[in-house]
Amino acid sequence: MEITVNPNTRPPFLKWLIIFFGALLVLAAILIGASFALAYKYENKIYPGVKIDNVSLGGLTEAQATNVVSGKFKQTYGHGFTFVFNNNTRQIANDDILKLNLESMISSAYGQGHANNLFKRQLKLLVYPIFKKKILLDYQLDKNLLKEKLLSEFAILENPARNSEIVLNIIDADKRTYDLSFASATIGESFNFNEAINFLDNKIKSFKNPTITLSRAADYPKITTEQAMAQTERIKQLLALPEIEFYFDQKTWPIKWSDFSHWLSLDTNSSGQTEVVLNQEMLGGQLDAIAQEINQKAVDAKLQIKSGRAVEFEASQQGQALDVEATLARINEQILAKGDHRIELIINVTEPTISVANTNELGIKELIGSGFSTFSGSPVNRRHNIGVGAATLNGFLIKPGEEFSLVKSLGEIDAQGGYKPELVIKANKTVPEYGGGLCQIATTVFRAALASGLKITARKNHAYRVPYYEPAGTDATIYVPLPDVKFINDTEHYILIQTKMWGDNLTFEFWGTKDSRVITFEGQNKTSNLKELKPKIFNVTNPGPAKEIETSELKPGEKKRVEYAHAGADTVFYRYIKRVDGTEEKETWSSHYKAWQAVWLIGVDPTKVPPIETAPTAPLTETISTSPETVVE
Numbered sequence: 001m002e003i004t005v006n007p008n009t010r011p012p013f014l015k016w017l018i019i020f021f022g023a024l025l026v027l028a029a030i031l032i033g034a035s036f037a038l039a040y041k042y043e044n045k046i047y048p049g050v051k052i053d054n055v056s057l058g059g060l061t062e063a064q065a066t067n068v069v070s071g072k073f074k075q076t077y078g079h080g081f082t083f084v085f086n087n088n089t090r091q092i093a094n095d096d097i098l099k100l101n102l103e104s105m106i107s108s109a110y111g112q113g114h115a116n117n118l119f120k121r122q123l124k125l126l127v128y129p130i131f132k133k134k135i136l137l138d139y140q141l142d143k144n145l146l147k148e149k150l151l152s153e154f155a156i157l158e159n160p161a162r163n164s165e166i167v168l169n170i171i172d173a174d175k176r177t178y179d180l181s182f183a184s185a186t187i188g189e190s191f192n193f194n195e196a197i198n199f200l201d202n203k204i205k206s207f208k209n210p211t212i213t214l215s216r217a218a219d220y221p222k223i224t225t226e227q228a229m230a231q232t233e234r235i236k237q238l239l240a241l242p243e244i245e246f247y248f249d250q251k252t253w254p255i256k257w258s259d260f261s262h263w264l265s266l267d268t269n270s271s272g273q274t275e276v277v278l279n280q281e282m283l284g285g286q287l288d289a290i291a292q293e294i295n296q297k298a299v300d301a302k303l304q305i306k307s308g309r310a311v312e313f314e315a316s317q318q319g320q321a322l323d324v325e326a327t328l329a330r331i332n333e334q335i336l337a338k339g340d341h342r343i344e345l346i347i348n349v350t351e352p353t354i355s356v357a358n359t360n361e362l363g364i365k366e367l368i369g370s371g372f373s374t375f376s377g378s379p380v381n382r383r384h385n386i387g388v389g390a391a392t393l394n395g396f397l398i399k400p401g402e403e404f405s406l407v408k409s410l411g412e413i414d415a416q417g418g419y420k421p422e423l424v425i426k427a428n429k430t431v432p433e434y435g436g437g438l439c440q441i442a443t444t445v446f447r448a449a450l451a452s453g454l455k456i457t458a459r460k461n462h463a464y465r466v467p468y469y470e471p472a473g474t475d476a477t478i479y480v481p482l483p484d485v486k487f488i489n490d491t492e493h494y495i496l497i498q499t500k501m502w503g504d505n506l507t508f509e510f511w512g513t514k515d516s517r518v519i520t521f522e523g524q525n526k527t528s529n530l531k532e533l534k535p536k537i538f539n540v541t542n543p544g545p546a547k548e549i550e551t552s553e554l555k556p557g558e559k560k561r562v563e564y565a566h567a568g569a570d571t572v573f574y575r576y577i578k579r580v581d582g583t584e585e586k587e588t589w590s591s592h593y594k595a596w597q598a599v600w601l602i603g604v605d606p607t608k609v610p611p612i613e614t615a616p617t618a619p620l621t622e623t624i625s626t627s628p629e630t631v632v633e
Contacts, residue, residue, distance in 0.1 A: 049132045050112050053207040057109050057135075065106050073100050076209050081200065083150060085191070085214040090153040097146050098204065101138040109135045141201055147193050154191055154214070161188040161219040164228035166235065166264055173258040180235060182228040190219035223266050227274040234276045235264060241341050246290065246331075248322075248345040253290050278332055284324065287345075291322040294347065300354040300397055319350035354397055354494075362397070363493025363513040369452025371444045372531055375468050376504040378437065381420040385437035388418040390499040390506060393441070398495040403457060406445055406485040407478055410438065439477045440506060442485045443469045445497075446476035448508040449487040451530040452495075453519040453577050458486035461591035464566045473523075473535035473571030473591045491515060516580035523573035533573060535589075541568035546598040554603030561600050568595030 046065055048058035055072050057065045080093040112133050151158075164185040171177040192215050203210055244255040267277045298319030323346040334340035354362070375386060389410060398404050413419055413435040421434050439462070449456050459476045460483035462469065469475035476485050489495050493513040500507045520528045523535040543565040554560055575587040 046110050047112055047133070050109050050135065051132060052105065052109065052135045053137060055207070057106075062106050062110050065109060066102060069106065070100070070102060072207065073102075076207060081146070081209065082211040083153075083196065083214055084211055085154065085157060085216075088154075088157060089211075090150075092146065092149050092153065097142050097149070099140045099142075101140065105135060105138040108138070137205055137207055139204060141197075141204060143194075143197050143201070146197055146200075150191070150193050150196075158190060159188045159219075160190050161221040162186045163221045163223035163266065164225040165223075166228070166266060168261055168264070170258055170261065173256070176239070176257055178239070178261070180232065182225055185221040185224045185228070187221065188219045189216045191216050222268050222272075223274050228266055231266065231274060231276050237339075238264060238276060238335070241335070241339060243341065244335070245342045246345050247342060248294065248347055251293075255286070259286075276336070278335065280328065283328060283331065287322060287324050287327060290345070291324065294345070295321045298350045298352040300352045317352065319352070321348050321350075322346070323348050353399070362496075364496045364511050366511065366514055368491070368495070368510050368512050368514050369448055369450075369454075369519075370507055370509045371447030371449070371451060372505065372507050373440055373444045373447065373469065374504050375437070375440050375506065378440075378468070378504075382437040382440075384420050385435060386440050386506060387501060389438050389441040390501055390508075392417075393445075393497050393508075394499040396497040398489045398497070400489055400492055400494065403486055403488045405458075406442055407480055407482075408484075410441070410478075413438065413480060439466075439475070440468060442476040442478040443474070444506050444508045446485050447474055447530055448497075448510050449485075450474070450521075450575060451519065452510045453517045454510075455488040455490045456486070457488060458484045461593070463594050464596040465569065465593045466566075471533065471535055472537060472569060472593065473573055473589065474530075474533065475591075518578040520576045520578075521573060522576070535571045535573035535591075537569050537571050539568075539570040541595045543567060543595040544597045546600055548600045548602050550604045551601045552604060552606035554601055556603050556605050558603035559600055560603075561598060563596065563599035565598040566593070566596040569593050 044061060046057045046060050046062070050057050052069060055069060057068065060068065077094050077098055080091050081097070083090050083092065112135070162183070162185060165183045167181045167183055169179040169181075171179065196212050196214050200209075200212055239257075239261055243257060244260050246253040246255070263278045263282050265277050265279045266274060269275050296317070296319060299317035326346040327343075330346060331343050334343050375383065378386070392410055396409060411417060415434065419434045421436070446456070446459055461473070461475055462477050465472050466475065478484055489512075491512055492515070495510050495512040498509040498511055500509070518528075520526060521530060521533045523533055525532070525534050527533055546565070570590070570592050572588065572590045575589065577585045577587075
């Protein structure tokens with residue numbers, strides 16, 4: 001039997017239920033489709049709705065977001081911070097006061113969603129555009145530095161409280177007679193910098209930089225007149241001590257009673273109580289003066305080579321230095337707490353690395369390499385400086401594994417070091433500068449290190465070709481602190497530097513113990529003797545027209561050539577180091593030299609010399625330049 005169901009008899013709610021779920025399915029499909037479309041769109045971008053304060057980053061890559069936020073930061077804080085008191089406005093430059101932790105902040109913004117699982121990523125893509133996601137500003141505010149700058153800028157406007165102070169009028173220093181009184185304490189006003197800085201800190205959190213008005217409050221003295229006067233007997237007790245003496249070893253430094261009397265001062269301790277103290281600035285100045293007599297560096301034993309053997313050249317010497325901080329603490333303790341008048345200075349002693357006893361065990365027995373250069377045509381002062389530099393390095397010992405620095409080893413380049421000045425042209429004026437000629441030392445050291453097969457870690461060629469350092473490509477320049485000539489003693493024994501000067505020639509010999517390494521060079525030729533090397537020269541360029549510089553150092557109309565023209569060029573050579581295990585290292589040594597125009601000085605009337613320009617420097621004879629790009633000798 002067949003049963004027929006009349007559709008009109010279906011319950012009405014079923015129809016609406018089907019419609020409702022159908023709509024839900026359609027909506028779900030739309031949302032899922034939208035989320036996947038958004039996921040594709042924002043695959044490598046920050047999710048929509050993500051912002052730092054009011055700066056929206058949605059849709060930006062990390063690099064783009066970095067540019068946007070850094071630009072906003074520069075716009076907001078690039079001019080610094082503005083503080084006002086009455087009609088006085090001060091602009092505090094943002095010199096490392098406020099730093100933005102940009103990288104971590106952008107990383108956090110990008111991680112919103114990208115760092116989650118699939119479900120949360122899809123959900124946040126749909127939610128963030130509606131409800132937004134705010135990233136807190138990540139920054140560092142150096143409140144101490146800002147306060148220091150505010151104190152400096154507004155110091156003239158401050159009216160701080162004044163503590164009562166000791167007023168000692170010495171009548172007769174020999175008889176120790178004096179009048180003791182105390183300056184009156186006064187109430188003042190001080191700026192509430194902490195309040196202003198905290199207010200700025202809260203504004204920075206919202207990426208704001210308002211003008212901040214400073215306020216002042218009453219500033220009360222920490223030491224009143226009554227509290228100071230209560231220390232009268234204590235002051236007299238200290239002034240009655242025997243003459244203060246500092247001593248070390250067999251030497252004594254007596255302190256005049258009149259000087260000591262002015263060291264006495266008033267301060268408050270951790271409990272807020274007033275007490276008599278020693279003025280640390282005055283006492284520290286006294287110790288600094290004594291330190292100049294005491295301090296000396298440790299001196300290693302040095303050797304000279306005679307007949308291929310190492311012999312004693314200079315005895316070693318202990319180094320010593322006054323420990324100012326520890327001595328200050330001892331003086332305060334012994335004078336104030338114990339009433340002692342004789343205080344032993346605290347000295348730190350350093351032993352030399354190389355003593356006379358072990359000089360014959362350093363492995364210095366044979367020549368391992370040498371460098372040669374000639375300085376024919378050098379003026380008197382240049383020759384003198386070369387001699388001083390060579391003498392400074394003569395007998396220098398380099399430990400196994402130690403990196404040698406030429407700049408460090410030469411020490412101070414000044415008159416006290418024995419150097420003489422050479423004239424240089426700076427901003428259209430001829431002025432003397434110390435150290436002209438030391439690039440001759442640098443070049444010769446570099447060549448010795450090349451010939452010895454040592455690992456060279458720093459070398460810079462000159463800006464243009466200089467006749468003293470031919471062949472081109474084998475020169476090196478130095479300046480304090482950079483550029484430098486550095487190499488590592490990668491042998492198993494000490495290396496001794498031995499210098500020789502004769503006529504117009506300079507030689508640096510490296511003595512030590514040879515190992516199995518074999519060194520060869522290749523340029524236009526191949527040789528194991530560095531002196532025979534001819535580097536490849538190419539890209540030769542002609543110099544421009546001569547340059548004329550007006551100067552009042554010459555008579556009006558007089559001309560003097562101070563620089564010859566030099567052609568520019570590129571050079572290259574190769575160094576091969578073959579070791580006992582058969583391995584071979586190949587090093588490429590390239591140099592670029594600029595074309596250099598001739599330079600003439602033209603004498604003019606001193607009253608008509610044009611204003612000094614801040615132009616690059618060029619040497620009259622030779623100098624060590626202030627920049628590796630302008631090193632010219």
